[in-house]
Amino acid sequence: MIGKSVATATPAGAALPGIKAPPIAHARFAIGDVVRHRLFEFRGVIFDVDPVFANSEEWYEAIPEDIRPDKEQPFYHLFAENAESSYIAYVSQHNLVRDDSEEMIDHPAIDGLFDSYADGRYRLRREHRH
Template sequence: MTTDQAGAAPGYRIAKFGIGAVVRHRIYPFRGIVFDVDPVFDNTEEWWLAIPEEVRPRKDQPFYHLLAENAETEYVAYVSEQNLLPDTSGEALRHAGIHEMFVRDDRGFYRMRDRTPN
């Protein structure tokens, strides 16, 4: 596969957010931490069509798997890049799954846990 000048394969964009990035949704009141990135939409057509057409995201952009939370609950979300913004609040996330996947450093940044077996 060849790449363009930015290093991305043709038809793909470089993801704006990396693993461990804390983000918030542009429209809906939730935030989360990125634990996986798809370079383009990689979910079911049914899932995509269930989104109201007026807010349905384009498929030709990175999509992020998030350990997400809002005021009431914690869940896993699949969100397009166009609907995410950096979360600069500095507040720790409470999602129970975070501690299995990430370590938070003294500066408040999250990094993947070392998954090397003992």
């Protein structure tokens, strides 16, 4: 083949020499699940999932070292609430547990993304507007 280059393919999942593949993290929770923090008194509904840490280094370093989570795990965006307020939280999988209270989350942004609540989960709207 004159004038054409031939590329070689690496089989899916095969590591390239000298390159270490990161571990594959599996999300334990899904969008719409209601969860609570295992250390702090708040709960929330998941509205987005990052397969690994995807926030700023400044945010990460602000977490006390003795409770700072590993970056190589799923991180969840939550419409969160505690006894005083509603807010958005970013939490590692290690720090979340399923909330089995069957109580709805009282967050003003929920209605914009979810349309119903049943069996401990919120259901995404078929379409939403910004």
